Amino acid sequence: xxxxxxxxxxxxxxxxxxxxxxxxxxWKDTHGxxxxxxxxxxxxxxxxxxxxxxxxSHVYAGIYPSYFWEDRGISAFNTAISGMDRDxxxxxxxxxxxxxxxxxxxxxxxxxxYEKHAQQxxxxxxxxxxxxxxxxxxxLDAYAAKDESVSENKPDYLTRWPIIHTRYRELTRRDFVSDxxxxxxxxxxxxxxxxxxxxxxxxxxxxxxxxxxxxEAWLKELKELCEAHGSTLALMALPFDTYEGDQEKxxxxxVWAEANGVAFWNFNRLAEKIGLDYETDFxxxxxxxxxxxxxxxxxxxxxxxxxxxxxDHRGEAGYESWDLDLHYFTQRxxxxxxxxxxxxxxxxxxxxxxxxxxxxxxxxxxxGEEFEALRSLGIDPSDSGxxxxxxxxxxxxxxxxxxxxxxxxxxxxxxxxxxxxxGDFAPGNVMLDRSDCSNTTDGCRIAVYDSFxxxxxxxxxxxxxxxxxxYFKF
Amino acid sequence: xxxxxxxxxxxxxxxxxxxxxxxxxxxxxWLLGASYFFYMCWNPAYVLLILFSTVATYxxxxxxxxxxxxxxxxxxxxxxxxxxxxxxxxxxxxFALANLNRVLGLxxxxxxxxxxxxxxxxxxxxxxxxxxxxxxxxxxGKLTAEKNFISYALFVSFFPQLVAGPIERSSDLLPQIRExxxxxxxxxxGIVSGFGMMLxxxxxxxxxxxxxxxxxxxxxxxxxACGTVETVAAAAGFSIQIYADFAGYSAIAIGAxxxxxxxxxxxxxxPYFAExxxxxxxxxxxxxxxxxxxxxxxxxxxxxxxxxxxxxxLMITFLVSGLWHGSSWSYVLWGGIHGFYLVMGEVLxxxxxxxxxxCNVDREAFSFHFGRRLITCLLAxxxxxxxxxxxxxxxxxxxxxxxxxxxxxxxxxxxxxRWGLDRREMGILFFCLLILxxxxxxxxxxxxxxxxxxxxxxLYFRWAxxxxxxxxxxxxxxxxxxxxxxQFIYFNF
Numbered sequence: 001x002x003x004x005x006x007x008x009x010x011x012x013x014x015x016x017x018x019x020x021x022x023x024x025x026x027w028k029d030t031h032g033x034x035x036x037x038x039x040x041x042x043x044x045x046x047x048x049x050x051x052x053x054x055x056x057s058h059v060y061a062g063i064y065p066s067y068f069w070e071d072r073g074i075s076a077f078n079t080a081i082s083g084m085d086r087d088x089x090x091x092x093x094x095x096x097x098x099x100x101x102x103x104x105x106x107x108x109x110x111x112x113x114y115e116k117h118a119q120q121x122x123x124x125x126x127x128x129x130x131x132x133x134x135x136x137x138x139x140l141d142a143y144a145a146k147d148e149s150v151s152e153n154k155p156d157y158l159t160r161w162p163i164i165h166t167r168y169r170e171l172t173r174r175d176f177v178s179d180x181x182x183x184x185x186x187x188x189x190x191x192x193x194x195x196x197x198x199x200x201x202x203x204x205x206x207x208x209x210x211x212x213x214x215x216e217a218w219l220k221e222l223k224e225l226c227e228a229h230g231s232t233l234a235l236m237a238l239p240f241d242t243y244e245g246d247q248e249k250x251x252x253x254x255v256w257a258e259a260n261g262v263a264f265w266n267f268n269r270l271a272e273k274i275g276l277d278y279e280t281d282f283x284x285x286x287x288x289x290x291x292x293x294x295x296x297x298x299x300x301x302x303x304x305x306x307x308x309x310x311x312d313h314r315g316e317a318g319y320e321s322w323d324l325d326l327h328y329f330t331q332r333x334x335x336x337x338x339x340x341x342x343x344x345x346x347x348x349x350x351x352x353x354x355x356x357x358x359x360x361x362x363x364x365x366x367x368g369e370e371f372e373a374l375r376s377l378g379i380d381p382s383d384s385g386x387x388x389x390x391x392x393x394x395x396x397x398x399x400x401x402x403x404x405x406x407x408x409x410x411x412x413x414x415x416x417x418x419x420x421x422x423g424d425f426a427p428g429n430v431m432l433d434r435s436d437c438s439n440t441t442d443g444c445r446i447a448v449y450d451s452f453x454x455x456x457x458x459x460x461x462x463x464x465x466x467x468x469x470x471y472f473k474f
Numbered sequence: 475x476x477x478x479x480x481x482x483x484x485x486x487x488x489x490x491x492x493x494x495x496x497x498x499x500x501x502x503x504w505l506l507g508a509s510y511f512f513y514m515c516w517n518p519a520y521v522l523l524i525l526f527s528t529v530a531t532y533x534x535x536x537x538x539x540x541x542x543x544x545x546x547x548x549x550x551x552x553x554x555x556x557x558x559x560x561x562x563x564x565x566x567x568x569f570a571l572a573n574l575n576r577v578l579g580l581x582x583x584x585x586x587x588x589x590x591x592x593x594x595x596x597x598x599x600x601x602x603x604x605x606x607x608x609x610x611x612x613x614x615g616k617l618t619a620e621k622n623f624i625s626y627a628l629f630v631s632f633f634p635q636l637v638a639g640p641i642e643r644s645s646d647l648l649p650q651i652r653e654x655x656x657x658x659x660x661x662x663x664g665i666v667s668g669f670g671m672m673l674x675x676x677x678x679x680x681x682x683x684x685x686x687x688x689x690x691x692x693x694x695x696x697x698x699a700c701g702t703v704e705t706v707a708a709a710a711g712f713s714i715q716i717y718a719d720f721a722g723y724s725a726i727a728i729g730a731x732x733x734x735x736x737x738x739x740x741x742x743x744x745p746y747f748a749e750x751x752x753x754x755x756x757x758x759x760x761x762x763x764x765x766x767x768x769x770x771x772x773x774x775x776x777x778x779x780x781x782x783x784x785x786x787x788l789m790i791t792f793l794v795s796g797l798w799h800g801s802s803w804s805y806v807l808w809g810g811i812h813g814f815y816l817v818m819g820e821v822l823x824x825x826x827x828x829x830x831x832x833c834n835v836d837r838e839a840f841s842f843h844f845g846r847r848l849i850t851c852l853l854a855x856x857x858x859x860x861x862x863x864x865x866x867x868x869x870x871x872x873x874x875x876x877x878x879x880x881x882x883x884x885x886x887x888x889x890x891x892r893w894g895l896d897r898r899e900m901g902i903l904f905f906c907l908l909i910l911x912x913x914x915x916x917x918x919x920x921x922x923x924x925x926x927x928x929x930x931x932x933l934y935f936r937w938a939x940x941x942x943x944x945x946x947x948x949x950x951x952x953x954x955x956x957x958x959x960x961q962f963i964y965f966n967f
Binding site for chain 2: 003006007010013014017018021025155156161162163168169
């Protein structure tokens with residue numbers, strides 16, 4: 001028998017190896033910034049969520065739990081995924097209740113406006129993001145009953161490998177290393193980009209709109225599910241661009257909600273009251289951005305407090321991840337502001353006040369009086385060379401000396417600066433990985449890297465315009 | 475149930491593990507049941523065909539064993555006609571009718587409509603030929619008839635080689651099948667080398683054949699947009715595809731059988747290393763070409779009846795072989811081309827010898843052998859065009875484009891990456907082809923298959939190769955939701 005022992009040992013090694021390969025290749029929402037609200041939910045301590053939001057991309061774009069935490073200490077969480085349909089919503093709520101006991105579950109009812117997914121990608125997102133479990137199998141059955149492409153390929157969805165194995169074509173660092181905020185995030189997708197949105201065209205609600213039997217059954221199931229777990233159901237419809245019949249469904253939901261004692265907030269109708277600005281608060285016509293999410297949060301904080309008591313958990317043990325999430329949000333916001341700042345006098349204080357930033361400041365050629373702002377960091381603008389700013393401390397790491405050699409500085413475990421001096425404005429004097437951050441003219445160039453978010457914040461050059469050249473402009 | 479499908483990956487271990495532990499006397503029944511189940515997965519009704527063919531040849535064998543020569547001849551003729559009629563009806567009926575209607579059309583007679591809607595039973599060409607080989611061997615007195623029906627039925631339907639061969643000789647397979655019911659055939663060595671063969675087969679099929687089929691199919695579907703470069707690439711690509719596909723299938727079949735302790739005939743022996751077309755047919759689909767040699771070419775007279783008759787026999791054998799591959803004139807033409815190659819090879823031999831002597835060519839030099847291999851590959855590759863085109867008209871158009879639309883810039887303007895394989899995929903394909911080349915050289919030099927070679931290596935090396943092959947197949951293999959997985963090409967024959 002001894003000679004056959006190798007077979008189970010090989011099988012064990014193969015399983016371990018393939019498990020690792022699967023972990024790299026497994027489904028990740030690569031078009032959703034690799035965020036997975038299920039991963040984030042699984043990383044939470046049991047029974048720590050008080051307010052759970054469930055829904056589609058409207059939810060992860062429009063509800064920022066970090067606002068709720070910052071303002072009121074409410075432990076909120078988004079269980080949201082692109083194109084979450086009614087079946088998914090039920091199973092996500094069930095999954096939520098497995099480890100959490102939220103006081104209120106707020107479900108976005110946008111899913112009442114469609115029956116099937118228009119995009120294959122959303123089927124993948126909804127099915128493959130969900131863990132393989134009893135609920136996962138029930139969800140797959142529900143999809144298979146509705147969608148031929150799913151029923152025909154059910155074993156592929158079940159085993160997953162036949163679908164995900166082609167991800168070798170799109171692997172990135174994030175497939176091998178799970179970045180923030182997947183381990184502490186609260187399901188929001190942070191976005192400060194603004195685009196002018198179309199305001200939904202609304203007709204006057206006459207109070208007679210009726211839900212279809214399917215929709216009513218779905219709402220009833222949600223309500224019973226929440227009640228069975230001692231939770232309160234609330235409904236909302238974050239602002240979206242409506243098509244024919246959509247608004248009637250929302251109005252019908254309002255009628256049902258009122259009749260069943262369920263709170264319902266239709267943001268299309270509440271836009272004015274909340275103060276949503278269609279010029280600044282939207283990423284597109286159906287998705288809020290960070291500014292819109294702030295207004296939605298301020299509104300919901302009051303409304304939810306009226307639905308149930310939501311205690312302030314700030315400072316309590318077990319809620320550290322909400323602090324971390326807020327820090328992540330703040331870091332992203334600060335980085336965003338820093339990246340958009342073009343004046344050195346404004347840039348330097350932001351850099352000085354930032355956390356977890358690593359910056360290389362390279363001064364070559366001449367610098368004039370407009371570079372005086374650098375003094376607040378401790379740099380004499382007339383002293384050319386390479387400086388390193390890391391977590392509030394400054395050090396001059398290299399003179400502009402051709403004999404200085406090369407200096408490597410790790411910004412974090414992933415990115416490295418390479419400094420050298422091959423003459424003023426020589427390409428390659430300052431490299432951040434493969435990006436050239438070298439000066440191109442007189443002045444200073446600052447490459448800022450965020451070692452918390454593991455990404456480049458900005459590479460900005462502040463040029464010195466010599467007096468003699470200034471006259472050329474006239 | 476394709477070998478590269480999830481059901482087979484469940485079916486095979488489910489058959490194998492109980493087979494290992496059950497009492498010997500049950501094993502034949504177990505394998506027979508598994509084989510019939512395997513076959514019924516395609517179409518349960520068609521199991522009657524294989525059963526009919528089995529019963530007919532089994533009974534014929536027993537009857538021939540007892541009868542005199544005249545009676546034996548009559549029985550053999552009956553069993554051959556019955557089997558070929560079955561094959562004709564299910565495989566060539568529509569083809570024959572289409573040709574009849576073409577002739578009727580020429581004389582303005584209304585076309586005949588087929589009263590049947592037939593689906594080609596999987597593997598019918600293979601098990602029919604295997605059964606016929608058995609009957610002919612008994613008639614020739616080379617074999618005694620199998621008395622145990624279970625053994626014989628398992629010989630005909632043994633699932634690893636049921637649907638696409640190798641076409642086993644009864645003298646090779648039947649004794650092993652008999653032993654299955656008597657003693658333990660499987661060994662650790664067989665399991666290890668069989669597993670290695672199976673992995674290699676999957677690698678060839680899923681990483682090479684199915685990947686190279688993407689541009690080949692795209693080019694054949696858009697011939698109007700192709701010039702010399704694309705058509706040559708498609709011909710070369712299809713040569714690789716059909717080899718990797720069929721040799722891959724055979725490797726899986728051989729590996730699966732080997733794991734059970736049953737040895738199957740080696741079906742491919744680095745055919746593209748052949749130095750002549752004759753050599754090619756000693757290396758390509760060996761079980762079929764030797765079947766045609768023994769049961770068609772030699773009975774026709776072989777090379778015993780003069781030169782002209784030999785040429786005629788060669789042509790007949792290859793035309794029939796072409797028709798065996800599919801019910802289309804393009805297959806017949808493909809067979810005819812190979813027959814023509816062989817005849818011309820014989821006819822031009824003296825001239826070739828004279829030229830070589832005149833040019834003082836060193837026949838031991840690598841370049842000489844390389845040149846012969848290259849020419850053989852080019853000839854075989856050219857013939858594959860007719861095999862792949864599915865109609866003579868398409869094949870002729872393909873060849874016309876090849877020689878009339880000279881477009882060397884296609885090699886440099888990156889347009890070759892627009893036939894379904896981008897740079898990355900093309901890189902993977904070439905990497906896999908390098909591995910295929912390395913293994914082929916190993917086969918040529920060591921005279922052993924990959925499974926047996928790995929068996930002799932150190933454990934860590936063998937396991938590393940196994941893991942790499944498993945990973946390559948699982949990750950780079952062409953399968954899954956978005957992939958319209960091509961069936962093994964030879965299943966259609």
